[in-house]
Amino acid sequence: MNTKKYILKRIVSTVATFFAIATIIFFLFRMVGDPASLFMSPGMGGEQLERIRSSFGLNDPLYVQYYRYMVNIVTLDFGVSFYYQSSTGPIVIERMINSLFLTMPAILLAYVFGSIGGVVMAWRRGEPLERVGLLGAIIFRSTPRFWLGIILLFVFAGILGWFPSFGMLSQDIEFRGHLALLLEPDFYHHIILPIASMTFYLMGLPLLLMRTSMLEVINEDFVDVCIAKGLTQREVMFKHVARNALLPVVTAFAVGIAFSFGGNVLVETVFSYPGVGRLMVDSVFRSDYPVAQMSFLMMAAVVLTMNFLADLTYFYLDPRVKAE
Amino acid sequence: MESTMIGTKTINGYIKRLRSLDRESLQQDIELRVEKARDVFEIIVANDLAKIGMVLLAIFLIVGLFAPVIAPHEPNERQTNDQGDWLRGEDPSITYPMGTTDNAHDIFSQVVFGTRVALMAGMLTALMVGGLGTFAGIIAGYSGGYTETAIMRIVDLAYGVPFLPFAIVLVIVLGANLWNIVLAISLILWRETARVVRSEVLSIRELADIESAKASGASDTRIILYHIFPKVLPTAVLYSVFAIGWAILAEAGLSFLGFSDHEMVSWGSMLQAAYNGQALDQSMWWWIFPPGICISLLVISVYLISQGIEEVVNPHLREV
Numbered sequence: 204m205n206t207k208k209y210i211l212k213r214i215v216s217t218v219a220t221f222f223a224i225a226t227i228i229f230f231l232f233r234m235v236g237d238p239a240s241l242f243m244s245p246g247m248g249g250e251q252l253e254r255i256r257s258s259f260g261l262n263d264p265l266y267v268q269y270y271r272y273m274v275n276i277v278t279l280d281f282g283v284s285f286y287y288q289s290s291t292g293p294i295v296i297e298r299m300i301n302s303l304f305l306t307m308p309a310i311l312l313a314y315v316f317g318s319i320g321g322v323v324m325a326w327r328r329g330e331p332l333e334r335v336g337l338l339g340a341i342i343f344r345s346t347p348r349f350w351l352g353i354i355l356l357f358v359f360a361g362i363l364g365w366f367p368s369f370g371m372l373s374q375d376i377e378f379r380g381h382l383a384l385l386l387e388p389d390f391y392h393h394i395i396l397p398i399a400s401m402t403f404y405l406m407g408l409p410l411l412l413m414r415t416s417m418l419e420v421i422n423e424d425f426v427d428v429c430i431a432k433g434l435t436q437r438e439v440m441f442k443h444v445a446r447n448a449l450l451p452v453v454t455a456f457a458v459g460i461a462f463s464f465g466g467n468v469l470v471e472t473v474f475s476y477p478g479v480g481r482l483m484v485d486s487v488f489r490s491d492y493p494v495a496q497m498s499f500l501m502m503a504a505v506v507l508t509m510n511f512l513a514d515l516t517y518f519y520l521d522p523r524v525k526a527e
Numbered sequence: 528m529e530s531t532m533i534g535t536k537t538i539n540g541y542i543k544r545l546r547s548l549d550r551e552s553l554q555q556d557i558e559l560r561v562e563k564a565r566d567v568f569e570i571i572v573a574n575d576l577a578k579i580g581m582v583l584l585a586i587f588l589i590v591g592l593f594a595p596v597i598a599p600h601e602p603n604e605r606q607t608n609d610q611g612d613w614l615r616g617e618d619p620s621i622t623y624p625m626g627t628t629d630n631a632h633d634i635f636s637q638v639v640f641g642t643r644v645a646l647m648a649g650m651l652t653a654l655m656v657g658g659l660g661t662f663a664g665i666i667a668g669y670s671g672g673y674t675e676t677a678i679m680r681i682v683d684l685a686y687g688v689p690f691l692p693f694a695i696v697l698v699i700v701l702g703a704n705l706w707n708i709v710l711a712i713s714l715i716l717w718r719e720t721a722r723v724v725r726s727e728v729l730s731i732r733e734l735a736d737i738e739s740a741k742a743s744g745a746s747d748t749r750i751i752l753y754h755i756f757p758k759v760l761p762t763a764v765l766y767s768v769f770a771i772g773w774a775i776l777a778e779a780g781l782s783f784l785g786f787s788d789h790e791m792v793s794w795g796s797m798l799q800a801a802y803n804g805q806a807l808d809q810s811m812w813w814w815i816f817p818p819g820i821c822i823s824l825l826v827i828s829v830y831l832i833s834q835g836i837e838e839v840v841n842p843h844l845r846e847v
Contacts, residue, residue: 216680220687234700337576341834345826347776349783350819353802357815415841465689469780473802483692484784487699499696502689510686 209518217511222273224503229272232492233265276500286491295479295497300381301371302471302478306463309398313405314456318449320406321413325421325448326440336410344407348466352400352473359396366396369475397474405463409452416448423447450520457513461506567761567839577835583828591642598636602792619813626813628800637792638817644793645775645825648709652774655713657767660720661759665751667721668728678721685718694777695786704788705778712777713770720766724759731758761840768833772826779822794818 253262261268275281281291324336360368371378371393384390420426421444429439468480475481483498571577590597619626624635667678694711701707731737732755740750781787782795789796797818801811 216683217687220680220683223684224687228696231696231700334576337834341576341827341830342823345772345776345830346823347779347783347819349780350798350822353798353815354819357810357812361810462690465691465693466780468691468695469783472784480692484695487696499689499692502692503687506689507687 206518210515213511213514217507221500221504221507222276224507225273225276225500226269228496228499228503229269232487232496233268272496281497282493284486284491284494286486286489286494291493291497294494295482295501297381298477298479298482298498299501301476302464302467302480304381304384305394305397305401305470305476305478306460306467308394309401310405310456310460310463312398313402314409314452314459316402317406317409318413318445318452320410321452322417322440322445322448324410324414325417325444326436328418333414336414340407340410343403343410346404347469348400348404349469349473351403352397352470355396355400356473367393371477393474394476397470397476400473401463401467401470405459408455408459412452412455413445413448416451417444420444420448450517453520454513454517457509457516461509464502464505570839571832571835574835574838576831580828580831580835583824584832587642587646587825587828590639591646594639594643598633598639600633600636602637602640603632603790604636626811628797628804628814630800630804634797634814634817637797638794638821640792641794641797641818641821642825644705644791645778645822648705648712648778649771649775649825649829651706651709652712652716653767653771655709656716656720656770656774657763659713660717660766661724661756661763663717663721664724665728665755665759668725669732669747669751669755675725679725682718682721685715688715690715691777691780694781695784698781698786703786705791708778708781708787709774711781712774716770716773720763720770723762723766727759727762728755731755761836765833765836765840768829768836772829772833775822775826775829794822 263271279292281295283289284291284294287294320336320340324333327333356368360366371384371390378384417440426439426444429443434443465480467478468484470476471478471481472484479498479501483495483502486492486495486498626634628634628637663678663682667675693715694708697711697714698707701710737750737754740754745753778787778793779795779798782793783799783802785796785799787793787796795818798815801814801818804814
């Protein structure tokens with residue numbers, strides 16, 4: 204298939220999927236509750252409530268609201284938050300970047316160590332080390348992230364007192380933009396525990412994938428040639444077999460970013476970290492549609508983009524896909 | 528007259544022979560299948576890790592089944608001393624093997640009853656994911672054309688939805704109970720089963736025995752039921768077993784966030800109570816560790832078994 208045509212096709216279907224998800228989410232959120240109740244105070248009359256409803260356009264028929272919502276998405280204007288009483292965009296984007304700061308290091312660490320571990324496991328096939336690795340991968344994947352987070356909090360923040368137990372920054376330090384955050388040692392002090400609790404969980408998949416993929420490649424003829432050429436076993440494993448076995452892991456990496464983004468809610472809750480997942484859950488409880496919707500859509504956009512990138516990498520790296 | 532007699536006799540004899548042949552082949556067929564099933568079972572059992580998984584799972588099943596007998600107290604029963612005061616945050620003792628919560632509940636009984644919720648969530652999701660995913664995958668792969676495109680677009684949609692956030696929204700809309708949690712999880716997880724089953728069906732469709740079945744006039748239903756379904760069954764089972772693990776973790780996560788039936792004690796809701804109930808500040812390790820260890824062990828047992836099934840599906844993983 205033609206490269207350009209393939210990419211174009213994938214872009215169109217990704218965008219279409221995004222709008223389908225946006226539609227589902229619109230109707231789901233309308234079923235959650237009445238956002239006007241957020242503004243209810245004991246002395247408030249029905250008349251005042253009506254005014255609030257109409258000022259947010261909640262009295263219009265559903266299709267008008269839906270139309271406005273779709274226009275908002277296309278123009279990237281997500282309206283005013285019911286709860287924060289300010290524009291939704293900056294609130295969600297700030298939380299989104301906070302979440303990325305947590306997810307990216309965790310997933311990078313997990314995939315680097317996971318792939319190396321997978322190579323070693325395939326290399327030591329049949330030895331006790333492989334067993335240990337296999338068992339380790341299964342244990343990592345079976346341990347709930349939030350529970351591991353609680354345990355880490357319990358041991359390292361509670362008993363040993365090495366790390367702070369909540370938030371992104373200590374109370375006396377002011378948040379001054381994300382660039383300043385990256386230069387702030389206190390920030391790193393805060394994110395070590397949440398990152399650790401995510402990394403362990405995320406490491407299981409690349410470990411298993413890399414091992415399986417290596418075992419497939421190891422049986423191919425070119426490996427015998429490499430050995431016959433007199434290359435050391437380390438060279439054969441890491442340079443030749445691993446490079447050919449990496450494809451599924453690379454694809455899983457992109458999808459993994461997408462996946463862990465959704466699962467962040469749990470870790471963010473345990474560590475009271477101001478991320479986008481936490482924001483969505485809070486906003487759902489407050490019936491703050493604009494924020495909840497945009498948070499969800501941003502997460503969906505990340506998932507879709509990553510899936511798209513995964514497909515593209517596959518397309519570029521594996522000539523067999525192109526031939527189809 | 529005589530010639531027709533001979534004719535019927537011959538025909539009767541012929542039919543009789545055909546029938547016995549048929550019976551023989553049926554018997555052979557059954558024998559073959561039993562043998563194959565035994566082979567599959569032997570491959571799984573030969574895998575030590577899978578054996579450990581089966582034993583672990585069996586223990587959890589027994590605990591779940593006999594929960595009311597094993598648990599000394601009701602999960603939500605307040606424990607009091609002789610004066611009628613609540614026993615809050617008691618250390619583990621002989622009466623309370625895992626201590627009590629800050630609301631004077633017996634933790635051991637809660638853990639035992641929580642087993643039921645986890646097992647139910649896991650098994651129901653596996654059934655739904657296996658059923659829905661296999662059905663969609665076979666239909667998509669076998670029929671092709673617009674049907675295939677439509678089904679695969681829905682699969683793409685399910686892949687684009689962030690898992691936990693979607694489950695949260697759905698549970699809020701439909702109401703927080705176990706069935707809705709299972710439904711929410713299944714609505715996402717069927718995607719993987721459908722995709723894998725479809726790609727298998729695509730290659731099975733090209734096999735000679737499907738061609739010959741078609742040529743001899745077998746209906747689509749018959750081909751799907753007798754020729755395609757048995758071939759994708761191992762994969763379908765494997766992905767259903769994976770789904771058990773996912774579902775238990777997701778259910779625990781949702782309960783931890785507070786999206787569960789508050790009448791029903793689950794391991795996730797126990798951890799939520801512990802986290803909110805200052806178990807961390809008061810170093811109540813006996814409240815934090817047991818539910819989490821149980822979640823891990825149950826999911827581990829499932830993954831160990833799935834790893835044995837994987838050797839059936841993927842023969843090159845088998846050690847020779």
